[in-house]
Amino acid sequence: MSESSVDYELFYWPGIPGRGEFIRLALEDSGARYLDVARGPEGVKAIMRMLRGEGFAGAPPFAPPVLKHGALVLAQVANILHYLGPKLGLAPTDEAGSQHALQLQLTIADLVAEVHDTHHPLSNALYYEDQKDAARQRSVIFVSQRMPKFLGYFERTLARNGAGEHLVGDATSYVDLSLFQVVEGLRYAFPRAMAAVEPTVPMVVALRDRVAARPGIAAYLISPRRLAFNQNGIFRRYPELDLAPGEE
Amino acid sequence: MSESSVDYELFYWPGIPGRGEFIRLALEDSGARYLDVARGPEGVKAIMRMLRGEGFAGAPPFAPPVLKHGALVLAQVANILHYLGPKLGLAPTDEAGSQHALQLQLTIADLVAEVHDTHHPLSNALYYEDQKDAARQRSVIFVSQRMPKFLGYFERTLARNGAGEHLVGDATSYVDLSLFQVVEGLRYAFPRAMAAVEPTVPMVVALRDRVAARPGIAAYLISPRRLAFNQNGIFRRYPELDLAPGEE
Numbered sequence: 001m002s003e004s005s006v007d008y009e010l011f012y013w014p015g016i017p018g019r020g021e022f023i024r025l026a027l028e029d030s031g032a033r034y035l036d037v038a039r040g041p042e043g044v045k046a047i048m049r050m051l052r053g054e055g056f057a058g059a060p061p062f063a064p065p066v067l068k069h070g071a072l073v074l075a076q077v078a079n080i081l082h083y084l085g086p087k088l089g090l091a092p093t094d095e096a097g098s099q100h101a102l103q104l105q106l107t108i109a110d111l112v113a114e115v116h117d118t119h120h121p122l123s124n125a126l127y128y129e130d131q132k133d134a135a136r137q138r139s140v141i142f143v144s145q146r147m148p149k150f151l152g153y154f155e156r157t158l159a160r161n162g163a164g165e166h167l168v169g170d171a172t173s174y175v176d177l178s179l180f181q182v183v184e185g186l187r188y189a190f191p192r193a194m195a196a197v198e199p200t201v202p203m204v205v206a207l208r209d210r211v212a213a214r215p216g217i218a219a220y221l222i223s224p225r226r227l228a229f230n231q232n233g234i235f236r237r238y239p240e241l242d243l244a245p246g247e248e
Numbered sequence: 249m250s251e252s253s254v255d256y257e258l259f260y261w262p263g264i265p266g267r268g269e270f271i272r273l274a275l276e277d278s279g280a281r282y283l284d285v286a287r288g289p290e291g292v293k294a295i296m297r298m299l300r301g302e303g304f305a306g307a308p309p310f311a312p313p314v315l316k317h318g319a320l321v322l323a324q325v326a327n328i329l330h331y332l333g334p335k336l337g338l339a340p341t342d343e344a345g346s347q348h349a350l351q352l353q354l355t356i357a358d359l360v361a362e363v364h365d366t367h368h369p370l371s372n373a374l375y376y377e378d379q380k381d382a383a384r385q386r387s388v389i390f391v392s393q394r395m396p397k398f399l400g401y402f403e404r405t406l407a408r409n410g411a412g413e414h415l416v417g418d419a420t421s422y423v424d425l426s427l428f429q430v431v432e433g434l435r436y437a438f439p440r441a442m443a444a445v446e447p448t449v450p451m452v453v454a455l456r457d458r459v460a461a462r463p464g465i466a467a468y469l470i471s472p473r474r475l476a477f478n479q480n481g482i483f484r485r486y487p488e489l490d491l492a493p494g495e496e
Contacts, residue, residue, distance in 0.1 A: 058344060058348045058408075059348040059351055059352050059405050059408075059409075060404060060405060062355045062401050072347070074347055074348075074351060075355075076350070076354040078354060079347055079351045082330075082350065083347050095320075095331075096306060096320050099320070099330070100306045100322075102326075102327045103309075103322060103324045103327045106354075107310045107323075107324065110310070110361075113358075113361060117369075121370060121386070122369060122382060122385045126389075131385075134369065134370060134382045134385075137370045137382075138369070141371040141373055145373060153308075153310050156308060167307070
């Protein structure tokens, strides 16, 4: 699509799903007309202009993803989804529901940050190979304690909410789409650990399956627009970090 | 105050300012009637009931701080402030300003998480003494690269916004109050590193001074309600992690 025929422009590092994927899933599910700017020519230069705050008013982004909608430029995944949710029909419309969706998305963001730090516990400025020992120590605790705690939290949240089909409200929201992506990412990064945890969170797994079957998502997942997880992203597969229960 | 005479109830671990302080500053600045529940008798038990989701509907909190307002229970600092901001007169009322305030608060949250991980890079489940080497490595990069990058980002954001007195909009918002707390925390945790960085971010320092002089904040800071930074919180002073430029 050209810029003139789209409603939204997304700016995110090309080559990884990363944090941009949480925005893509909402746009794709709802069939929004958007341009994934940085996957086109000169795309990374366009990101850099955004980070320098060129061409728009208001707070500049600290980091991608960035969404441009008309004159408005927004950063931070949960902030972007809080803005997009009502416009795409992917958020509760009442105040309590809207705030709880944001709350859950921020908890997902915390989980995603912890996943990132399993392979980069010291710094993004160092290679994985230069922080392998720390990564192993952090991962032991992540897969045995933090991952089950977070997933158990989402299981409890589902169990509290009506028929347990949605994390918030009575319809699919951006938070449900994001939890799908988290499950996919954890399966990629920690297949052995996830195989052990999944039987304890059946409602989370069922939610993942329902999201995958939604028409917009199903079509997206088999399209070239969907980027595979890989070793440059947030969710990475280092077998030495994927510990089954009882291993250390 | 008793429960019946307050509008808001805050639930946060007693004994540390921590993430609860970002909520307290907004409540104190605006003179809101609130109860700091966990600093009263049986307070930690009240937090635990909240975390179990007892006595209210909707998504349970993953962690404190938690705010209760009428029947609504909210968690996640940025989510709580997004809710409180308009009610306390501490947020822009237009959509773009509201979203930019949330975006900036989320960037502050990212910085705060990185500060926490300077002393606990591997896990909260381990003592500092058991992760000192990793903490030193993480802190070297934090104080030399990340802290200047974040503070420089807020400096640029101020410089872009009108007279440079506020991070967003044309009046003091919860984001300004939060940046005050970040500067205070960084001065406590990294006095030598901050002394080197502060001259490069004069607008951030001037904002800190203006916030400290606001009547509600000034009165709060000398009250017993204001908790001092200490070695159990997010901002901790370990001299071995407070590196001046050029030291490693």
